[in-house]
Amino acid sequence: EAATKRQAIASTQRLLDLQPRGATVLHEGENGGYEEVLRPIRAVKPGDIVLIRPGDHIPADGEVIDGRSSVDESMLSGESRPVTKGVGDKISAGTLNNDSALTVRVEGTLRNTSLGRIIRLVEEAQTSKAPIQSTADRIVPWFVAITLLLATSTFVFWYHYGHFELALMAATSVLIITCPCAFGLATPMSIASAAGLGARHGILIKNGEVLETLSHIDHFVFDKTGTLTEGRMRVKAVITRDGADEDTLLNQVAALEQFSEHSIARAIETEAEARDLPPLRAREVVNKPGHGLKGRVGGHEFIVGTLHWLSQNAVVCNDELQHRVAEWEAQAMTCVHVAIDGHEVGIIAVADRLRADARALIDNLRATGMRLTLLSGDRRTVAEAIANQLGGMEVIAEVLPEDKDRIIHELQEKGAKVAMVGDGINDAPALIRADVGIALGSGTDVSGESADIVLMNDELDKVRLSVALSHRTLRTIRQNIGISIAYNLIMIPLAMSAAITPLVAAIA
The missing domain is CATH 3.40.50.1000 (HAD superfamily/HAD-like)
Structure with missing residues (x-):
């Protein structure tokens, strides 16, 4: 019990230890340069500029505004490989800066950081109850009542035979030997330990x-x-019909996809940028998640998305394009259908990797x-x-x-x-x-x-x-309760029969 409790507390403490106690804040000096001021982390506010030297733990969540370095995020995410961070990248409190100095604009501190939220979730998980614990909590009061009844019965039995001292010793042994603690503590200690162990391996259990x-x-x-x-879609192919130009069609679709949050939209936009196509502006855009988009680009009405979306908008589909769609979909490619002014004119095939x-x-x-x-x-x-x-x-x-x-x-x-x-x-x-x-x-x-x-x-x-982890935790809980029941079934009759003394009961 004590070992499990120490392990649970240590798991949370290890997360708390990741949070630096102070940070080097940069202030503009009189000569136009920056002055370094060491401040306690509680005095650091969002918007402050902090300097993080190689080998330092990052004190707050923020955005890199200068420098480039590799950051060890294994303490938070379990990812063993350092992640390269440069200007514009987000970094998290508690991670370790490896190579070079970084200048960071603070966005969150203490409980408002990723680390702070992880610690809060772990603490909530450690104090929460599983259904099996509720069952154990209902048993404990009855267990205590039965223990008192058995101790009283033992005293009355031995006192009836004229052995007052023996009666007192036996009843005391029954009170000492019984162990309701295992029922009450087996579950919360196991859950607390599991929550801490999960957090160390990048698994947050709420x-x-x-x-x-x-x-x-x-x-x-x-x-x-x-x-x-x-989740990183890539454009694999673009085919067109009715004299449409591939790059022009791709660029026009990219103008519409700016209004979508889907990963396919990002893939099409990225491909248009990679081809150095000048950005266009779309108007009157309607985005229907799960279906597609429609809007106007360059005076033409575009409908982009699934085949069903085109059918809903009374688009005339191209049979030749549908044969290519069947081939690509069999290769796990997703096809984006493109129609201009009511006629299907092209397909953009995108694919993702397992x-x-x-x-x-x-x-x-x-x-x-x-x-x-x-x-x-x-x-x-x-x-x-x-x-x-x-x-x-x-x-x-x-x-x-x-x-x-x-x-x-x-x-x-x-x-x-x-x-x-x-x-x-x-x-x-x-x-x-x-x-x-x-x-x-x-x-x-x-x-x-x-x-x-x-x-x-x-x-x-x-x-x-x-x-x-869930199976191991439940197995540990059941094992602890089972051992407790077996222990009491063996030791309580021995105590009632005066076969053991209070001293032996205390040691056991």
Whole structure:
């Protein structure tokens, strides 16, 4: 018990130790240069400029405004490789600057940093109750009452036979030997230890109930883009018809995609920039998530998105283009259909890469008998191609963002205990609906707030570690309670029979 308690406290303390106690703040001097002033971290405010030398821990969240260096983020994210940071990049408190000096504009300090939020989540998880703990809490009062009843019965029994001293000794031994502490402390200490251990490995567990629920999960549902794949779409091909120029079409579509937050939009914009195409301006843009966009560029009406979106807008589709679409989708490429003034004139094919550890995770979960589902808004042929690369799993494709929550609910109604793994804003309702929601650290703030478990980096293997941690925690709790029951079943009868003295009971 003491060792577990020390381990739980030490886990939180190690996180607290990452926070530097002071920071070197730069102030403009009288001669126009900067003066260095060492301040306690509590005196540092957002907007201050701080200097971080090589080998220093970063004192606050902020943005690099000068310098370039590699930063060790393993303490927060578990990522073993240093990450290069330059002007415009965000850095987090508690990470370690390796190579060169960085000048940083402070954006958050203490509890308002990534480190502060991690510590708060760990503390909340350590103090939260799992259902099994609530059961133990209900047992403890009855256990104490039974203990008092047994001690009283023991005293009356031996006193009845004229052995007052023996009666007193035996009753005292019963009171000493009984051990309700294990019932009351086995669960909270195990949860506190698990929360701290998870945080050290880049797994943030928001409450103790999650650990117990995760150990009973039998169905994992994965988002595709940004979860099983890297989420960094790249334009692979552009084809046009009706005399349209590839670069011109790409540039016109990029003007529309500026109004979308989807990773496909970023890929098209990036490709247009890489080709040095002059930016255009789109007007009257309508963005319908899960479908596409429409708007006017250069006096023409553009409709960009899925084939279904084009059909909804009465676009005349090109049969020759559809043959190319079938070929590309079979290769796990996503096709963006482009129509001008009511006629389909081109296709932009984009593709994403599987994460390096995605196949290993899926194989591991499949080996444990877990049901697996790929949930995607992409075309079925694209989603099935990705599923085949992962060794095969159930595919639910062409799902609109608002429908993901409904699908999770339907799986639960069939009796499944569902864990949802996602990273985007459109995954947030499904993460909340699932029995356990797991968000990747590269995802949006919304998905992170909606999830029960947040992975601090993009390593999918952390999903497997989370499951293993939940099973280990529940096993430890049950083991502790089982040992306590066995101990009491053996020792209480010995104490009642006066076979052991209070001294021996205290030692035991």
